[in-house]
Amino acid sequence: MKKNYSGERLTVAIQLKRQPPKWIYNTLLTIVVFILVIYSFSGTVISADRLNNFWPSLRVMIKGFLNPNLKFLFGLDDASIPYLTLQTLAIAFAGTLIAAIFALPIGFLSARNVTGKASKIGEIILIAIRTFPEIILALILIRIFGIGALTGTLTIGIHSVGMLGKLFAESIENMDRGPIEALDAVGANIWQKIRYGIFPQVLPDFLSITLYRFDINVRSATILGVVSAGGLGTPLIFATREWDWPTLSSILIAIIIMVVSVDIISSKLREKLV
Amino acid sequence: MARESFVLTNGKVVIKPRTKIWLYTAIVLVLFFACFLVIPIDFRTIRLAQVSVILEKLFTPAPGKTWGDYFAYMLKLDQPIMETIRMSFAGTTIGAALCLPFAFLCSRNIVKSKWIYQPTRVFMNFLRTLPTLVVVVVVAFFFGFNVFTAIIAISIFTWSIMTKMLYETIETVDMGPFEALEACGGNKTKAFSYAVFPQVMPIYLSYFIYTFEINVRSSVVLGYVGAGGIGVVINENIGIYYDRVGAIIIVLFVLVIAIQLFSSWVRSKLQ
Amino acid sequence: MIKFTNVDKFYPNGFQALKNVNLEINDGEFVAIIGLSGAGKSTLLRAINRMHPISNGDVIVDGENMSKLEGKELRMMRSHIGMIFQSFNLVKRMSVFKNVLAGRVAFHSTFKTLFGLFPQEDKIIALEALDKMGILEKAFVRADQLSGGQQQRVALARALAQNPSIILADEPVASLDPVTTIQVMEDFKRINTEFKITIVANMHHVDLAMQYAHRIIGIKDGIIVFDGPVSKVTEQILEMIYGRKLTHEDILEKPLGEIING
Numbered sequence: 019m020k021k022n023y024s025g026e027r028l029t030v031a032i033q034l035k036r037q038p039p040k041w042i043y044n045t046l047l048t049i050v051v052f053i054l055v056i057y058s059f060s061g062t063v064i065s066a067d068r069l070n071n072f073w074p075s076l077r078v079m080i081k082g083f084l085n086p087n088l089k090f091l092f093g094l095d096d097a098s099i100p101y102l103t104l105q106t107l108a109i110a111f112a113g114t115l116i117a118a119i120f121a122l123p124i125g126f127l128s129a130r131n132v133t134g135k136a137s138k139i140g141e142i143i144l145i146a147i148r149t150f151p152e153i154i155l156a157l158i159l160i161r162i163f164g165i166g167a168l169t170g171t172l173t174i175g176i177h178s179v180g181m182l183g184k185l186f187a188e189s190i191e192n193m194d195r196g197p198i199e200a201l202d203a204v205g206a207n208i209w210q211k212i213r214y215g216i217f218p219q220v221l222p223d224f225l226s227i228t229l230y231r232f233d234i235n236v237r238s239a240t241i242l243g244v245v246s247a248g249g250l251g252t253p254l255i256f257a258t259r260e261w262d263w264p265t266l267s268s269i270l271i272a273i274i275i276m277v278v279s280v281d282i283i284s285s286k287l288r289e290k291l292v
Numbered sequence: 293m294a295r296e297s298f299v300l301t302n303g304k305v306v307i308k309p310r311t312k313i314w315l316y317t318a319i320v321l322v323l324f325f326a327c328f329l330v331i332p333i334d335f336r337t338i339r340l341a342q343v344s345v346i347l348e349k350l351f352t353p354a355p356g357k358t359w360g361d362y363f364a365y366m367l368k369l370d371q372p373i374m375e376t377i378r379m380s381f382a383g384t385t386i387g388a389a390l391c392l393p394f395a396f397l398c399s400r401n402i403v404k405s406k407w408i409y410q411p412t413r414v415f416m417n418f419l420r421t422l423p424t425l426v427v428v429v430v431v432a433f434f435f436g437f438n439v440f441t442a443i444i445a446i447s448i449f450t451w452s453i454m455t456k457m458l459y460e461t462i463e464t465v466d467m468g469p470f471e472a473l474e475a476c477g478g479n480k481t482k483a484f485s486y487a488v489f490p491q492v493m494p495i496y497l498s499y500f501i502y503t504f505e506i507n508v509r510s511s512v513v514l515g516y517v518g519a520g521g522i523g524v525v526i527n528e529n530i531g532i533y534y535d536r537v538g539a540i541i542i543v544l545f546v547l548v549i550a551i552q553l554f555s556s557w558v559r560s561k562l563q
Numbered sequence: 564m565i566k567f568t569n570v571d572k573f574y575p576n577g578f579q580a581l582k583n584v585n586l587e588i589n590d591g592e593f594v595a596i597i598g599l600s601g602a603g604k605s606t607l608l609r610a611i612n613r614m615h616p617i618s619n620g621d622v623i624v625d626g627e628n629m630s631k632l633e634g635k636e637l638r639m640m641r642s643h644i645g646m647i648f649q650s651f652n653l654v655k656r657m658s659v660f661k662n663v664l665a666g667r668v669a670f671h672s673t674f675k676t677l678f679g680l681f682p683q684e685d686k687i688i689a690l691e692a693l694d695k696m697g698i699l700e701k702a703f704v705r706a707d708q709l710s711g712g713q714q715q716r717v718a719l720a721r722a723l724a725q726n727p728s729i730i731l732a733d734e735p736v737a738s739l740d741p742v743t744t745i746q747v748m749e750d751f752k753r754i755n756t757e758f759k760i761t762i763v764a765n766m767h768h769v770d771l772a773m774q775y776a777h778r779i780i781g782i783k784d785g786i787i788v789f790d791g792p793v794s795k796v797t798e799q800i801l802e803m804i805y806g807r808k809l810t811h812e813d814i815l816e817k818p819l820g821e822i823i824n825g
Contacts, residue, residue, distance in 0.1 A: 030690040033702050039659070041679065053384060058382030061375075062440040075434055101330065108327035115324050149548040151512045154541060157530050158346055164337035171331055180659070240423055241513060248331070251425075258429040258517065270426060277421040333624045468652035472718070475614055476725050477642030479671030482676050486665040 083270075091268040092251075099272045101248070105167050106249035107276065109242070110235040113174025118228045123180045125186025126212065132190060138186065148180030152238060156247045167248025174235050174242070182231055189223040190216060193240020222291045229284045231289075238282050240273055318537045350538030365539045369525065373543060379442045379514070380507040386443070387450025388500050394451070395458035396484055397433035401467055403480070413459075419452040424510065428519050442511070442519040449510075450454065450503050457499050458492065494559070501555035505548060512544070564589055564685040565611055565729065565763070570620035572606055572785075580606040581617070581713045582785040588716065593762045595772035598782040604765040607782060608731050611635060611763065612644045642669030645722025645760075647732040651714045655707035659698070659717050662706055666721035692723040696750065712743030719750055723758075730754065734762035736771070740816070741815055744768075748775050768815040769801060803820055 068075075090101050090133045129141025146170050156173040198215040206214065243251015250269055257265040296308040325394050332431060354364040396402055397412040428445040428463065469487035489496075515523015531535040564590040572581035580603045588594055596604045598712040610622055613629045622629040627640055645666075653662045667685045668676045675681075695697045696716040701709060706717060715735060722730050732751065736744040752775050755762050769804040772779060775791050781789035781804035789800050801809055 028700050030687060030694055030699065033381070033693075033699055034683075035688060036703065038658075038703055043681075046501065050480060054387050055382045058378035059440060062438050064435050064438070064440060068434060068436055070433055079430070105330040110328045112324055112327040112331060115320070131710050145552075146545075149507050149509070149545050150541065151544060153513050153516060154526065154530075154537070158350070161346055162339055164332075164334065167331040169334050173328075234357070237423065241425060244425065244483075244516065248473045254423070254425065258425065261429075261433060266426065266429070273423060274418070274421045278417070281417075289414070294793075385824070466655075468648060468650050469654045471614070472646065472648060472652035473665060473668060475612055475641060475644070475646035475731075476666050476721070477638040477640075478676075479638060479673060481673050483667040485677055486661075486668060487654055490654045490661075494656075 026090060038058065079263055083267040085264050086268035086271060087262075087264040088268070090265055091271065092245050095136075097253075099107060099253075100270060101274055102250045102253065103272050106239045106243070106251075107236065107280075108169055109170040109174060109239040109247075109249050110232060113171045113239070114178060114228060116171070116175030117178035117182050119225075120175070121182035121186055124183040125190065126216075127184060128166070128187040129190035130187075131195070132208075132212070132216070137187070140183070140283060142179050144183045144256045146180075147177065148184070150177070150180075152177045153242070156242050156245050160245065160247065165246045170239060170242045170247035170249055173247060174239060177238075178231050178235060180229060185227045186220070186224055187226065189220050193219045226288045226291050230286050233284050237244075297355060299493050302331065308367055308457065321453055330428070347509060349534035350541065352538075354533065354535040365536055366543050367547065369522070369540060371519065372525045374520045375509060376511045376515075376523075377547075379439055379521050380444060380504055380511055381551060383443045383448050384500060384504045384507055385444025386447040388496075388503070389453055389454075390447065390451040391458055394455045395462060396481075398459035399462040401463050401465075402470070402488065415453050415492040416452055419448065420456065422448075424449050425513065425517060427516060428514060428517055432517075437518040437520070439520045440512050445514065446507050446511075449501075450507065454503055458496060461492050462488060468471065498513065498555065498559055501551065501558060505551045508547060508551065509544070549557070564623075564625060566621075566623040567610070568621045568623075569616045570610060570622060570765060572603075572610065572615065573618045576640055578765070580785050581610065582619070584785075584787055586780070586787065586790070588761065588763060590761055591755070591759050592778055593776045594751070594778045594780060595764050595766045595776035596780045597766055597769060597772050598652045599806070600767075601797075603785040604734055604782055607780075607786075608733055608763060608765055611729070611731055612641050612646060614646075635776070638669055643729070645719075645725050645727035645730040647715070647718050647722060647730060647735045647764075648732040649737045651711075651718045651730040653706040653714055653717055653721075656705060658703050659693065659713075659720075660689060660719055662768070663692055663721045663724050666692075666724040687694050689720070689724045692720040693717075695721045695723060705710060706807075708739055710743070711739050712746055715739065715743075715747050716750060719747075719754070723754070726761060729761040729763065732762065734765050737767055744771070744815060751775065768813065769809060770814045 019192050073121075081085045089098075094100065096102075112247065124143060128137045128144055133140070152173060155177055156169060159169045159173055164173060197219065198211055201215045202209045239248075240250045242253065243249040243253075244255045246252055250272060254266065255268050256262075257269060300306065329393070353359055357455035393415060394412060398409050398416060400409055403409050424445055427448050428441060431441045431444045435444075442515045465488055469491075470483045473487045474480075510524060511521045512523040515525070516527050517523045518524060518527075522544065526537060526540055529540075565586070567584045567586035570581055570584040570586075571579065573579050583606065596607060599605050606615055610617050611624060611629070613622070613632070617630055618699055619632070624640060624644070627636075629637070629640060632640055654665075657665075664681055664685065667681065667688065670685070671681065690702060693702055696719055698709075698716050698720070701717075706714060709717065718728075721750070730751075736747050739747060748771055751762055751764065754760050762776075764772075764776070766776075773796060776793060778785060778792055779789065779796050781800065783804055784808060786798065788804055789796070798809075800809065805813065
């Protein structure tokens with residue numbers, strides 16, 4: 019016979035009363051979140067002018083988007099889209115490679131199973147790099163390396179170390195310990211263990227992580243142009259300032275084609291790695 | 293490349309299989325150097341000595357000012373920081389709510405029909421390729437540069453990336469409970485909300501916090517074009533008052549660390 | 564009553580899983596379907612609630628032609644048929660109570676269920692189902708805190724909460740240890756006799772099928788090769804269903820001789 023702690027038989031009626039009052043929390047939480055979201059919009063002033071012009075504006079915008087600036091889209095000089103798209107890709111590629119090279123030692127340093135307590139140092143470096151907003155980094159680097167694609171490349175090269183190093187370290191922490199034990203048993207030192215025990219195991223993972231970051235960097239390379247760090251972002255920000263929809267449309271076409279093809283190529287390559 | 297071969301003392305010959313790793317390395321290196329054909333390097337404009345100068349300007353008080361002033365400035369940032377948090381919170385919440393039905397429609401294991409999940413995925417992929425900046429400008433064209441525009445832009449960004457993360461997670465859940473609920477007469481929506489959503493709920497929450505963190509950081513970019521938050525203040529001060537920008541960087545750093553600590557606390561609670 | 568007439572089932576790859584199946588199962592029966600894995604047991608079972616649609620023929624459950632039903636009508640029919648699975652199919656991180664309550668989703672609107680709004684009487688039905696299975700005290704425990712046998716009882720409670728006329732069980736004890744297996748089979752027997760619910764179960768272990776069911780259906784390569792009361796089953800029949808001599812893998816604990824004669 020089932021008894022509850024007060025000694026009487028446990029019945030449906032008793033259990034019904036004991037239902038955890040979860041719905042109260044859930045309802046309260048929903049209300050609070052709802053109020054916070056509404057409150058977040060406070061301070062928004064939308065001029066009546068803009069609202070009255072909604073439909074005409076929409077027509078202007080759509081017309082602009084449907085008539086891309088073809089001269090800009092197919093131009094062959096270094097201020098036209100093909101060159102700038104190539105430059106954006108170059109910024110992302112070179113930047114990612116630089117970041118991957120720097121992330122390797124820091125990744126090993128921050129892997130708990132390689133360096134033990136010293137891994138904290140690496141972790142702190144990586145958090146600091148990751149949280150430093152990319153665009154501010156670009157604004158600072160511009161003072162050092164001047165306006166242009168080099169600054170964009172180095173911004174990505176430095177900023178991506180944060181995420182790459184973290185994921186590299188996680189991948190090292192998750193690998194199989196067996197081969198390292200075996201190397202310990204044959205008397206290998208730490209460098210030999212890294213070269214023959216760790217590196218062969220984590221290499222495919224590292225490559226796949228780097229490719230993934232390349233995907234992200236292609237997108238951020240377009241944003242960095244906003245602060246004159248090269249690539250498609252620079253004409254993008256000028257076009258937006260002037261509401262130049264045809265130019266914006268041609269840049270958008272380039273970005274979409276670029277991002278989608280990089281996505282497809284990198285996911286094909288990543289499939290091959292696994 | 294000739295293949296390496298070895299002759300053992302007992303006369304056996306072993307041929308090492310060809311590896312392509314050097315070829316790949318060479319391709320990557322060639323591509324890397326080719327990149328600099330379109331990335332001009334002008335050594336006359338590089339001033340490496342500036343590194344320490346800028347760092348000092350950023351993270352110490354300006355001449356004639358004290359550390360007291362430096363930290364006092366941080367306290368004056370409460371309003372733009374709150375605005376950044378509000379924008380990111382509202383945008384992330386709206387985007388996260390929108391992503392639920394769309395992740396449902398993108399999941400191959402739930403909707404099964406190619407005619408539904410493929411178009412939805414194409415649409416979401418398209419949304420993901422749109423730079424947030426372009427979204428901001430398009431929205432601002434109608435509503436002006438303000439918090440509202442920033443929230444809409446952040447919502448759309450959140451919606452697009454959370455949908456992808458969530459449907460990829462949904463496709464890995466245990467489908468047993470879903471089958472059980474279909475067997476007792478539940479439709480797909482009911483089966484999803486009782487069998488699939490409870491399974492992905494903790495992951496959904498951690499995606500929420502992860503995206504929230506990204507949004508707080510990217511609000512700097514939004515501010516750069518004038519859509520509100522801390523980015524506006526950075527834009528006003530960059531190149532003029534380095535000490536202020538430095539103080540803002542420190543505040544943002546603390547904020548992001550706080551979000552990360554909060555997120556790992558939430559995750560440990562959910563385990 | 565469940566009635567199969569000339570049922571065929573082809574898979575998209577052309578494989579024929581059921582070949583001209585004719586079958587009648589009366590209310591209150593306890594039927595065990597036995598056969599090798601891949602013989603079509605699971606397909607036959609799932610044809611009843613149309614979790615697997617059939618290719619030809621008719622499956623009639625309580626007067627409704629399941630193969631003609633779609634959408635809402637199909638779901639209404641399914642809501643009166645409970646189903647039990649080998650891997651329990653509970654949401655592990657949800658409470659036992661919510662798992663059982665989820666068995667009642669078919670009776671309420673999508674909107675209400677989306678927000679978890681179940682009326683009080685449904686909550687009572689769910690708790691009573693747990694009480695019938697003897698695990699009322701576990702109601703607010705997370706499902707993954709329970710043992711395998713207890714989890715299968717939760718799944719049974721979920722089926723009972725549907726107030727079903729039929730319970731289908733697909734290898735209900737295949738992932739349980741021998742002791743819990745007996746307990747869960749006793750539960751099925753009790754549900755069958757006490758609540759007069761028809762039970763159709765796929766069984767792997769011949770001795771269990773013979774001990775608990777009233778009737779055995781033997782299926783081989785999609786064809787029903789034997790259908791009759793337990794008392795009619797002989798060693799030759801079992802060897803015909805299995806296409807080979809029975810091995811210890813087909814039996815949970817009792818020696819073969821004991822099953823046939825007992």
